[in-house]
Amino acid sequence: MLLISLFHAFWMSVWGGTPDTTQKVVVRQVQIIGNFRTKERIIRREMDVKGGDTLTVFQLDSLLEYDRRKILNTNLFLSVELKKKVVVDTTQLPFYTADAKWMGGLTMVDIEVVLKEQWYLLAFPVFELADRNFNEWWYERGRDLSRTIYGVYALHQNLTGNNDRLRLRAEFGFIPRLDIYYSIPYLDKKQRTGLTIGILRITNRSLAYRTNRDKLSFLGSDERTRERIVPYLTLTHRPKFYGYHSFSAQYSMTNVADTIARLNPNYFLGGKSRQRYLQLSYSHFYDRRDRGQYALRGYIYGFYVSKIGVLPSEDVDILEATFNWGQYIPLAKKLYFSYLTELKVATPARQPFLQTRGMGYGGDLVRGYELYVIDGPHYSYLKTNLRYQLLNRTFNLSKFIKLRQFNALPIAIYPNIYADVGYVRNPYPELNNSQLANRPLFGFGVGMDVVTWYNFVGRINYSFNHLGEARPYFAIGREF
Template identity: 30%
Template sequence: MGQASVSYDSVKRKMEETVSQLPQEAAVRIINIQLSGHKVTKDYIVLREVSFTKGTVLPVKDLLKTIEKARLDIINTQLFLEVLPSLRIINEQEIEVFFVLKERWYIFPIPYFKVVDRNLNQWIVEQNASLERVNYGLKFNWENVSGRRDKLSFRYINGYSRQYLLSYEQPFADKKLEKGFLFSINYTSNRQASFATDSNKQVFYPANNNLINDFVRTTFKAEAGFSYRKGVKHRHYLRVGYVNERIADTISRIIQQNASKGYLPFFADNKTRQAFGEISYNYQYYDLDNIPYPLKGFAFNGTFLQRGLGAKGMNLWQFNGKAGRYITLGKKTYTSFYGVGTLKLPFNQPMYNMPAMGYGDLYMQGLEYYVIDGVMAGMLRTTIAQELFKVNVPTLFIKDEKYRKIPFRVLAKVYANIGGAYTPFYATGFLNNRLLYTYGAGLDILSYYDFTARIDYSFNQLGEKGLFLHVRKDF
């Protein structure tokens, strides 16, 4: 879960008692850092996240703060369920630091079952919870394969889509533990395709879920990349990819027949097939207490994408950014400011490049049923949260000590969103090119494996209100 547990609270009190025995104006040398409790992860992968090393001299007054920062940085590797620090005084000038690590499960060969719609509300309310709009199959994730924080993924998916995916990421391939690489191959065929928007609703072909049968859109994508991470806070990724996509001829004909309504060509010149290369650079900055659900700190994620690389009919220069500032107001009270934005150049783009508001991280609570196309879009969200309680739920049937009790943490919140999307030409949407705002209240439920369920009751400026569920995270 990444947040302090009952056992950590007791460990923290013991460390405070230990540090109080040292002269507060003195400095101490760390003569040893000892790790225990882990079986897979290499020691040096953990220790690279720690800002101090054997031989570091620290002021006593900064000792607890420095060890706590190290604990959080280890937690943010997302390799461990819990990290419990402690220290032992050798004498007034020397100490030992210990970290007890509780590793996650790293291998997940599990059945795959996922709704394909943008959110659960859209699937339940607008698509009548149709099982035709569900993917199922096998998902195999093996994290920390070699103990060096690498990841191997394989998927075989059927149902609404048919997907074959293989990917591998090794972030620390060199001796300095700074440079890495990644690659992936993905082939997907969809039995239904969203190809336009009308009144800020997605338009699908086939339009009726009962007619979903043959594949109407296929995508092949191959990607390779390089990563660089020096220290803890800064991460750089450079990716190069090749994409080949095809849509059914019928979709192009429907678009042409509805051109007067503002339907854009899916690909340039209303083609049914487009092949292109793309290159992207992504920069990430994390200075957070807990990346999946931060309560303190700052984070930024920015991406530059060039899609086309000279391919005829495809030329997109896109800039995406998101940032969050998280502030602890009191022992159990928190506030945050979170923003997302995108800019696409040139403005004249096919529908393939136009989705903006309502997809991924760029959505406003209370407008989950709508999408807005655009070449510019942005959103700012402000939230105030109050922790209500923590509870440990016994698992009963699991003997593994790590999972005998599953911790849950529940926070109440109020929030407000403001944003919008700009389309420079005629559009069929009444939400385009206008300032939008929403607000509401809800609950966030946190647990192991970065699980975050957000239950929101939201209001929008259209006079609509409703209950919405999201199982996701912002960073």
């Protein structure tokens, strides 16, 4: 009875209704449960808390929450729980910790890391549109089903249990493509340095050969209009938990049909039909978000610099740099605000069309301008978002699905409002009759995001821009 009373008093004082956050505890050990494939060292690499640590209750709770986020951000697990278990009240009993340190007069706890692993092998057929996004295909390409890509996509996210990835993407149809790479995050015993190696081959028959009035112009042909082969290698370095460095080298070999060179002599500049260059780049980013796939708290920033064309004899000579910063701020219960800004600069001002990537590709755009490609070597934008967590629930499907990787269905729904602003600097707007470069761009709207299994995010937005255009835009995909 005395032991039970002491245990109850300890629990109430440390983790009860009125906790004493200055109370010190000792972590006896950290146990990992549920990692059937993943090596323990990969999980422990993400943890600040270790056996033998002496911490206040406040410090322990804070570190455990950060450790939970870091483990979740490895993208290896569907769920991560870090549980504290009181071993015994040892306020009067000295003991030895796992690393043989003498301790006495402190309370001892065990930490349990309870994991639910993902299904690591993903293999599914590819059937997608060849255009930049669904909205361009729907509004600009007449919903032409011949502009489709089909094939197979296979990814193993944890090939040997070391968080290493093997990816194969074989596509046919409108744009044949072969992309294969292998990536391992840690090569050394200290788990700081990693390696990615791969090769990409793309063949085009229909090709966007220029922009005109901020829209892509395509040439359709039964013959091959472009072939591109790019072998690449990347070294990564992660000295601590949140900061990442990467050094990349790739060699690009691209040939286009003579028709492309005649229609747009600036495709490679000077009417050339071939381009060869070595590209070296360095990037650094620091990520303190709660979850990389759909963040609600924290911040991230990054810097990227690249030299395209290293040797004097090569066909391209461009130096470019990009900086971005984003912050995710909880304003109230279930209400979240975020902003993301990016700045890109490049020199020289006159660049081949293939390398002139302004706004309109991927996520580099002002919402409301999804149908436009705004060329220019320099751009900047600011995106803001206010979202409300309407639903965040995990449904138990174990009665219907026995596989543990699929018997829990998480669904989160976030209605949101947003407003963006951006600017593209183009010193030669007459080359593509640009109407949107060299002027401020404004877009705003309302939307709904749905986040579910394996980082799949579906979005529907209704956006407005300064041109007076208003329409819905759709996106769905997996955010790795």
